[in-house]
Amino acid sequence: MLIDIITSEEVLEIALRSIKVSGIATLLALGYSIPVAMAIGFFRFPGRDYLKSFFNAMIGVPTVVLGLILYLMLAPNGILGRLGLLYTEMGISIGQSLLISPIIVSFVSNSIEAVEKEIRELALTLGATDFQASIAMIKEASSGVLLSAIAAFNRAIAELGIALMIGGNIFVRGGQNTRVLTTAMQMYVSRGEIEIAIALGLILMAIVFIISYLSNTVHTYLRGET
Amino acid sequence: MIVRLERIWKYFGSFPALKDINLDIREGEILSIIGSSGAGKTTLLRIISMLDMPDKGVYYLKGKENTYSIEQRRSVTMVFQKPVIFNTSVYKNIEFGLKVRGVENGEARKRVKEALSMVGLEDYAKRRAKTLSGGEQQRVAIARAVAVKPELIVLDEPTANLDPQNIKVIEDIIKKMAEQGITVVFSTHNMFQAKRIAERVVHLHEGKIVEVGNVKKIFENPSSEVTKKFLSGELFY
Amino acid sequence: MKYSYVVPVVILFVLLAFIFFPSQNSRILTISTTTSLYDTGLLDVIAEEFMKDSGIEIHFIPKGTGAAIIDAKQGVSDGLLVHSPVLEKDFLEEMGYNRKVFAYNYFVIVGSDKKIEASSATEFLMKVAEYGRQGKVVWVSRDDKSGTNTKEKELWKMAGLNYSEIKNEAWFRSTGTGMGKTLLYTNNIGKSLPAYTLSDIGTFLKFKKDGLIELEIYVNKGEELINIYSMMGVRGKKEELFMEFEKWMMDRGQKIIAEFGDYSQPLFYPISMADEKTLMWIAKYGFFEDNRKLTECPLEFRKGSMGFIEVESYAD
Numbered sequence: 001m002l003i004d005i006i007t008s009e010e011v012l013e014i015a016l017r018s019i020k021v022s023g024i025a026t027l028l029a030l031g032y033s034i035p036v037a038m039a040i041g042f043f044r045f046p047g048r049d050y051l052k053s054f055f056n057a058m059i060g061v062p063t064v065v066l067g068l069i070l071y072l073m074l075a076p077n078g079i080l081g082r083l084g085l086l087y088t089e090m091g092i093s094i095g096q097s098l099l100i101s102p103i104i105v106s107f108v109s110n111s112i113e114a115v116e117k118e119i120r121e122l123a124l125t126l127g128a129t130d131f132q133a134s135i136a137m138i139k140e141a142s143s144g145v146l147l148s149a150i151a152a153f154n155r156a157i158a159e160l161g162i163a164l165m166i167g168g169n170i171f172v173r174g175g176q177n178t179r180v181l182t183t184a185m186q187m188y189v190s191r192g193e194i195e196i197a198i199a200l201g202l203i204l205m206a207i208v209f210i211i212s213y214l215s216n217t218v219h220t221y222l223r224g225e226t
Numbered sequence: 227m228i229v230r231l232e233r234i235w236k237y238f239g240s241f242p243a244l245k246d247i248n249l250d251i252r253e254g255e256i257l258s259i260i261g262s263s264g265a266g267k268t269t270l271l272r273i274i275s276m277l278d279m280p281d282k283g284v285y286y287l288k289g290k291e292n293t294y295s296i297e298q299r300r301s302v303t304m305v306f307q308k309p310v311i312f313n314t315s316v317y318k319n320i321e322f323g324l325k326v327r328g329v330e331n332g333e334a335r336k337r338v339k340e341a342l343s344m345v346g347l348e349d350y351a352k353r354r355a356k357t358l359s360g361g362e363q364q365r366v367a368i369a370r371a372v373a374v375k376p377e378l379i380v381l382d383e384p385t386a387n388l389d390p391q392n393i394k395v396i397e398d399i400i401k402k403m404a405e406q407g408i409t410v411v412f413s414t415h416n417m418f419q420a421k422r423i424a425e426r427v428v429h430l431h432e433g434k435i436v437e438v439g440n441v442k443k444i445f446e447n448p449s450s451e452v453t454k455k456f457l458s459g460e461l462f463y
Numbered sequence: 464m465k466y467s468y469v470v471p472v473v474i475l476f477v478l479l480a481f482i483f484f485p486s487q488n489s490r491i492l493t494i495s496t497t498t499s500l501y502d503t504g505l506l507d508v509i510a511e512e513f514m515k516d517s518g519i520e521i522h523f524i525p526k527g528t529g530a531a532i533i534d535a536k537q538g539v540s541d542g543l544l545v546h547s548p549v550l551e552k553d554f555l556e557e558m559g560y561n562r563k564v565f566a567y568n569y570f571v572i573v574g575s576d577k578k579i580e581a582s583s584a585t586e587f588l589m590k591v592a593e594y595g596r597q598g599k600v601v602w603v604s605r606d607d608k609s610g611t612n613t614k615e616k617e618l619w620k621m622a623g624l625n626y627s628e629i630k631n632e633a634w635f636r637s638t639g640t641g642m643g644k645t646l647l648y649t650n651n652i653g654k655s656l657p658a659y660t661l662s663d664i665g666t667f668l669k670f671k672k673d674g675l676i677e678l679e680i681y682v683n684k685g686e687e688l689i690n691i692y693s694m695m696g697v698r699g700k701k702e703e704l705f706m707e708f709e710k711w712m713m714d715r716g717q718k719i720i721a722e723f724g725d726y727s728q729p730l731f732y733p734i735s736m737a738d739e740k741t742l743m744w745i746a747k748y749g750f751f752e753d754n755r756k757l758t759e760c761p762l763e764f765r766k767g768s769m770g771f772i773e774v775e776s777y778a779d
């Protein structure tokens with residue numbers, strides 16, 4: 001019964017979309033958050049402490065607040081309306097990437113700070129250029145990067161506010177849909193179809209666990225323990 | 227002359243950690259920098275290793291004024307007092323300096339092997355470096371420095387935290403390095419260690435060089451009062 | 464050094480991501496709608512069938528009626544499917560066109576106990592207030608400005624009670640949420656004290672069939688409880704596509720609406736099947752005055768070649 005629901009085409013499509021949308025959100029967020037984290041981790045500049053507290057505080061931003069702000073900006077009459085991102089997958093990805101960026105910035109800048117001076121000087125004395133030394137530091141902080149990516153992905157795939165407000169939970173067979181696991185769950189709960197909602201919840205948990213497990217494996221590999 | 231320091235000063239805030247240092251390091255020698263704790267040994271070694279720049283004075287490297295170019299930096303490698311280890315395998319730790327120099331894989335493998343056998347850790351390549359003992363980590367750090375074949379290796383109190391057995395192992399490795407033609411500068415607060423392995427000794431006291439000369443002369447006939455006190459054990463660290 | 468690949472790889476992924484997402488198809492209609500209508504599942508069928516017939520993809524965005532109207536004002540939606548005539552009038556005047564009633568059904572007053580007997584909704588509500596003040600029954604209200612809630616306010620007014628005053632009385636419970644949760648809440652407190660609420664028929668039948676609630680219908684049908692579903696376009700937004708959808712809804716859509724649902728009674732009645740009497744009720748509660756006539760859409764807001772229903776305003 002439950003298995004029929006889980007393996008149905010519709011549910012599979014929704015689950016894959018969740019992974020795709022939140023996976024891309026995570027990649028996007030990594031793309032612009034790591035440089036910010038590096039700046040915070042490597043350099044001492046005025047306002048750095050405020051920037052750090054800002055990102056720390058933003059970790060807990062309610063998804064509905066961010067969702068609402070983005071909705072108003074991305075709506076056709078909003079300042080970014082021309083991008084046509086409202087009610088699209090890319091819209092959700094961008095929204096979620098903003099949501100999870102603070103997680104990545106905080107995790108990564110903290111782990112860079114933890115290894116900062118020692119590893120940098122070690123790399124330099126072993127003949128690394130400044131760039132190579134920075135890469136070595138990021139690599140040394142890679143457990144932080146990986147952990148942050150997992151935490152960020154898990155937050156993205158499990159959040160509802162942005163997916164609903166920016167995505168709109170659209171589903172037409174064969175159409176340009178935006179329904180993801182969380183929006184589908186809330187819809188089925190509100191429709192009283194609890195069983196499907198439970199199936200979707202199980203899939204969501206499974207994804208989170210599998211991703212965390214895989215990351216552990218990759219982590220071990222990165223450490224050269226194989 | 228591989229290194230010549232002229233009238234070097236280094237300040238921390240307004241505190242002068244090094245005062246008017248003039249020092250020559252000769253090619254192929256083992257030079258020891260002795261002095262009690264806080265004398266400025268680490269500060270001086272970091273300047274020699276180009277990790278820090280002096281506030282005043284001139285640094286000549288192989289006869290040319292040091293511009294801290296990547297080539298110049300690559301001719302000197304420092305081993306820190308507390309070993310710093312990349313969180314990965316022993317092999318990858320040692321390989322690092324070769325990778326950044328673009329040494330190709332086959333050659334790199336050969337040199338990592340040589341370095342490991344020099345420090346007596348042939349079978350440790352696949353071990354995770356952070357799980358090794360303090361003495362073993364220090365040997366990995368030394369192998370890592372040797373592998374890049376620098377002209378000068380600088381070691382900051384390489385045996386400070388080790389037991390007598392490990393001290394002997396490290397001292398033997400230092401001698402081997404010199405046999406391979408590498409110039410070695412190491413600091414110590416233990417004058418007997420200097421006596422055992424160094425050819426020349428510099429005595430640093432409160433940021434100043436108070437005595438410099440070959441081992442024999444310094445231990446038998448020191449010229450400064452401070453060095454006499456240091457040798458008689460009146461000065462402790 | 465091999466780690467220097469990391470940065471270009473990340474950039475490449477980001478670029479791929481942009482390519483990976485399909486570009487905007489212009490044959491898409493975005494239509495804001497109310498949650499209660501959406502949650503019946505009717506719109507899923509409509510979207511699917513309309514796509515087959517026309518190739519136009521409809522994106523229904525379910526929200527509360529108020530939020531759906533904000534959506535339109537933000538330029539998001541090309542049309543609305545709602546059931547709140549009072550709110551629709553303002554919207555039509557401000558930015559709508561071609562309002563068409565496409566279906567109707569009846570709200571129901573449901574409850575946990577046959578404590579109150581009444582022949583009409585207004586009489587029932589008067590008794591709820593009376594018994595409520597004696598501590599014998601409670602009334603559960605969505606109080607969320609939804610279409611259902613708007614209807615409830617009208618009913619209280621007709622029963623001679625002031626909604627904003629009774630709202631503060633002990634027997635009057637506000638949930639501030641959707642129909643489903645409100646039904647579950649009513650069902651729960653109904654176990655200790657007779658509890659009643661106003662519901663749309665669709666949500667009620669569904670929850671009942673799934674065994675989620677034990678509530679019964681106490682007032683059904685009657686002109687006061689009529690629930691009128693209408694659609695209208697947003698001026699200047701994909702008008703051609705929307706009018707195509709409107710025509711389809713009045714044609715093939717009517718049959719789909721009539722056949723939709725798998726319950727003991729129909730969920731929706733298509734407008735094309737309304738008899739004379741029902742049409743008069745619809746006109747009374749869901750039409751607007753225009754030139755001494757009642758019509759679903761005043762002349763000045765009509766576009767295209769669509770036909771609109773008009774009745775003489777003294778018909779009631």
Ligand SMILES: Nc1ncnc2c1ncn2[C@@H]1O[C@H](COP(=O)(O)OP(=O)(O)O)[C@@H](O)[C@H]1O
Binds near residue numbers: 243261262267
């Ligand atoms: N980063 C620093 N900031 C301020 N003072 C320092 C710093 N590093 C060293 N010093 C001071 O400079 C002096 C020399 O230190 P150091 O070279 O570490 O001595 P040694 O290695 O001989 O024990 C000491 O008084 C120490 O407190």
Ligand SMILES: [Mg+2]
Binds near residue numbers: 267268269307382383
């Ligand atoms: Mg020191």
